[in-house]
Amino acid sequence: MWTELSATISSLAIAFFMFEKYLNYFPYTIRGYVERNFRKVVNFVNPYVEISFHEFTSERLKRSDAFFAIQNYLSTSSTENARRLKADVVKDSQSVVLSMDAKEEVADVFNGVKVWWASGKMPPQSKSISWFPGSEEKRYYKLTFHKHYREIITKSYVEHVLKKGKEIEVKNRQRMLYTNNPSNDWHGWKSTKWGNIVFEHPSTFDTLAMDTAKKEEIKKDLIKFSKGKDYYAKIGKAWKRGYLLYGPPGTGKSSMIAAMANLLDYDVYDLELTTIKDNSELRMLLIETKGKSIIVRERKGRRKMMMKQTEKDPISKMKKEAEEESGSGSKVTLSGLLNVIDGIWSACGGERIIIFTTNYVDKLDPALIRRGRMDKHIVMSYCCFEAFKVLARNYLDIESHELFGKIEELFVEAKMSPADVADNLMPKSDEQDEETCLKRLVEALEASKEEAIKKSEEEAVLKTKDGVVTEG
Numbered sequence: 138m139w140t141e142l143s144a145t146i147s148s149l150a151i152a153f154f155m156f157e158k159y160l161n162y163f164p165y166t167i168r169g170y171v172e173r174n175f176r177k178v179v180n181f182v183n184p185y186v187e188i189s190f191h192e193f194t195s196e197r198l199k200r201s202d203a204f205f206a207i208q209n210y211l212s213t214s215s216t217e218n219a220r221r222l223k224a225d226v227v228k229d230s231q232s233v234v235l236s237m238d239a240k241e242e243v244a245d246v247f248n249g250v251k252v253w254w255a256s257g258k259m260p261p262q263s264k265s266i267s268w269f270p271g272s273e274e275k276r277y278y279k280l281t282f283h284k285h286y287r288e289i290i291t292k293s294y295v296e297h298v299l300k301k302g303k304e305i306e307v308k309n310r311q312r313m314l315y316t317n318n319p320s321n322d323w324h325g326w327k328s329t330k331w332g333n334i335v336f337e338h339p340s341t342f343d344t345l346a347m348d349t350a351k352k353e354e355i356k357k358d359l360i361k362f363s364k365g366k367d368y369y370a371k372i373g374k375a376w377k378r379g380y381l382l383y384g385p386p387g388t389g390k391s392s393m394i395a396a397m398a399n400l401l402d403y404d405v406y407d408l409e410l411t412t413i414k415d416n417s418e419l420r421m422l423l424i425e426t427k428g429k430s431i432i433v434r435e436r437k438g439r440r441k442m443m444m445k446q447t448e449k450d451p452i453s454k455m456k457k458e459a460e461e462e463s464g465s466g467s468k469v470t471l472s473g474l475l476n477v478i479d480g481i482w483s484a485c486g487g488e489r490i491i492i493f494t495t496n497y498v499d500k501l502d503p504a505l506i507r508r509g510r511m512d513k514h515i516v517m518s519y520c521c522f523e524a525f526k527v528l529a530r531n532y533l534d535i536e537s538h539e540l541f542g543k544i545e546e547l548f549v550e551a552k553m554s555p556a557d558v559a560d561n562l563m564p565k566s567d568e569q570d571e572e573t574c575l576k577r578l579v580e581a582l583e584a585s586k587e588e589a590i591k592k593s594e595e596e597a598v599l600k601t602k603d604g605v606v607t608e609g
């Protein structure tokens with residue numbers, strides 16, 4: 138078939154060449170007539186239809202999504218057939234994606250219909266220097282098929298190729314962690330509002346230590362959201378979901394966000410509000426975010442700061458922190474952020490998740506935590522025995538130990554964050570075996586239990602005193 142196709146195309150090319158060359162020998166009056174009829178005959182004889190997909194759209198600046206979808210689609214079939222392939226390294230330099238090199242051809246079969254793909258490059262049209270990307274050479278793919286199958290190819294096959302290509306792109310794409318640049322640095326046409334690095338956080342739902350039922354519920358909720366395109370369209374709601382994660386420091390809020398991004402294969406945008414001047418700058422930033430992303434507003438460096446502060450002047454410092462948390466420390470208020478999000482999200486296509494994390498849910502602006510704005514509230518709490526078992530598996534590779542019984546008992550009263558449990562479980566040197574690490578944890582839990590008992594006794598004394606005063 139391929140030989141037949143090439144023979145037909147080459148004879149037609151020769152016929153065209155001869156025709157163009159000798160057209161001028163015809164008298165001017167009949168030249169148009171001859172040309173029209175010649176083309177009719179050619180079209181009648183040539184049974185093949187060609188469609189070109191160019192790298193750049195007609196607006197020139199924009200790269201065509203279809204071109205890249207086709208490139209991805211062909212990367213799977215062309216690797217078997219094409220003789221010259223181009224290699225691109227993706228995903229932390231571990232996997233290689235092969236695609237057809239220029240001037241290569243491959244065949245594909247769809248519902249029993251054979252088609253041919255050829256890749257090519259168009260030479261630059263002028264020698265002048267251009268600012269447009271890729272203006273030196275323009276790549277394209279040409280699809281050739283028998284005109285008899287025009288309907289099935291132009292409708293079903295092209296749609297199939299684009300869909301599959303996009304799926305492959307999602308699978309191969311390298312996820313990014315974006316952080317907003319201070320708005321003072323946004324000058325010039327080249328400035329970018331978001332700086333980015335490759336997102337490679339190892340946290341997953343498997344490594345996350347928390348109540349299993351709660352974990353499964355969150356996973357289900359996320360997957361339902363990510364597959365809910367039609368549902369959101371049906372109910373006329375923007376495809377977005379808000380999560381509020383709250384709990385003491387070191388309970389795994391940031392780890393949970395990373396696990397969510399890893400589960401859904403989303404990019405993460407880490408929003409630093411303090412470097413944004415006002416709400417209009419915030420709007421500009423959010424408009425630049427892409428679909429399939431998680432936008433996060435977190436308080437950073439909380440753990441160390443909190444620990445130091447509680448040691449010194451616990452009450453006044455904790456109050457100050459809570460005030461900051463409510464947004465008064467930022468140039469952009471949290472309510473302002475929510476209003477911008479409500480506004481732009483209705484207009485931006487593509488799914489987006491926004492996550493707020495806080496250590497003080499009670500002190501937050503009620504407008505922020507009102508249901509509907511943040512669709513799901515997730516409490517990250519102190520470590521329990523079930524969560525400990527996940528950490529023991531992660532850090533020590535053990536499922537059980539004779540000390541587990543004692544540890545389970547201690548967890549009833551001891552309050553320790555998963556971060557601190559993990560810290561105790563981690564061997565500090567090669568000599569430290571699982572027994573040493575578990576014993577260290579038992580000691581820490583006992584200390585924490587004693588502290589909890591002392592605290593509750595002190596609180597009880599305070600309550601009794603209050604009672605006496607009131608009664609008196």
Ligand SMILES: Nc1ncnc2c1ncn2[C@@H]1O[C@H](COP(=O)(O)OP(=O)(O)OP(=O)(O)O)[C@@H](O)[C@H]1O
Binds near residue numbers: 345387437439517
């Ligand atoms: N639930 C958890 N499961 C597994 N590891 C955890 C968990 N919580 C904490 N860790 C460990 O402790 C470290 C700190 O946790 P993480 O940064 O997620 O806490 P956080 O709740 O975001 O704290 P902060 O409120 O200070 O931001 C993590 O790198 C992880 O190793």
Ligand SMILES: [Mg+2]
Binds near residue numbers: 390392435
């Ligand atoms: Mg955190």
